[in-house]
Amino acid sequence: MKAFIFHCWGGDGKSCWSSWLCDYLHNKNIETKSPDFPDTNNPNLTKWLDSIRNINKKFNEKDEWVLVGHSLGCPTILRLLESFGPDEHVKKVILVAGFAKDLGIPEIRNFVDMEFNWKKIKSKCDEFVLISSDNDPFIPLDEGERVAKLLGAKFVVEKNAGHLNDFSCPRLIDLL
Numbered sequence: 001m002k003a004f005i006f007h008c009w010g011g012d013g014k015s016c017w018s019s020w021l022c023d024y025l026h027n028k029n030i031e032t033k034s035p036d037f038p039d040t041n042n043p044n045l046t047k048w049l050d051s052i053r054n055i056n057k058k059f060n061e062k063d064e065w066v067l068v069g070h071s072l073g074c075p076t077i078l079r080l081l082e083s084f085g086p087d088e089h090v091k092k093v094i095l096v097a098g099f100a101k102d103l104g105i106p107e108i109r110n111f112v113d114m115e116f117n118w119k120k121i122k123s124k125c126d127e128f129v130l131i132s133s134d135n136d137p138f139i140p141l142d143e144g145e146r147v148a149k150l151l152g153a154k155f156v157v158e159k160n161a162g163h164l165n166d167f168s169c170p171r172l173i174d175l176l
Contacts (some may be wrong), residue, residue, distance in 0.1 A: 001064045001091065003176075004056065005034040006073030008097075008165075009043055009108055012036040016070055016165045021172060037076075045111045048076055049083060061089035066176060067125075071138070071163065074098035074147075075111040081124040082117050088124065093151075094175055095130045097164045099139045100147050118150050128153035129175050133161035 003025050005018050013022070013034040025032040035055050037048045059065050067090055069077045074095040081093070102112050122128075128151040132144030141157065148155035156175070158164065 001030055001066060003030055003032040003066045003068060004052075005032065006067065006069035006076050007034070007037065007040070008071035008073055009105075010041050011070070012040060017172065018070070021068065024173065042107055043072065043111070045076070045079060049080060052076075052080060059084065059088045059090055061087075061091075065090040066092045066094065068094045068172075068176075069096065069098065070165075071097045071099075072108055072111060075100055075116075078116055078121055079111065081121045084120075084124045090125050092127045092129070092176070093125050094172070095128070095147070095153070096172070097132065097136055097139050097144075098130050098147050099143050100150070101143060103138065116150075122151060129156065130154070131156045131158060131164065131172075131175070133158045133164050135160055136163050138163055 005022060007013055007015050007018055013036045018034050022032050022034040033055055035051065037051050039047060067077050077093055078100060100112060100116055102109055130144055130148040130153045132141050134141055134157055145155060
């Protein structure tokens with residue numbers, strides 16, 4: 001297994017719980033990538049995808065990749081899966097505070113301004129998990145539920161966890 005962690009808008013590869021998860025996986029001898037994406041405060045989807053491909057050219061099925069995203073990292077993962085070639089595939093995707101629609105935030109609209117190719121996305125991953133909070137101030141619970149249904153994902157609702165910035169990492173480990 002290999003892991004790739006996708007950070008949120010305004011974050012970096014060590015933001016929120018990413019650093020803890022990265023350290024945990026390294027201690028389990030799991031190759032983990034948790035990069036800083038460019039222009040994090042004014043993100044551009046094309047630049048973020050180019051950055052990912054510069055770090056990892058191909059996501060081979062034999063490597064059993066697990067992709068974990070937080071907030072804006074989630075539509076980034078979905079767009080990455082859309083870009084996969086015929087011989088690219090991942091084992092699991094975990095979307096924390098995931099969304100796939102315009103939230104009314106101009107700075108991140110370019111990640112969600114086109115319809116997603118749900119059929120292709122689903123064909124490029126064996127298993128999806130979507131984790132939402134019942135009191136997220138940015139992403140309504142029904143958006144998480146909608147995306148989970150579109151993906152056929154396991155849907156996990158955390159109580160009073162806000163935007164899941166300080167998400168309980170042991171719980172996340174259980175979902176890997």
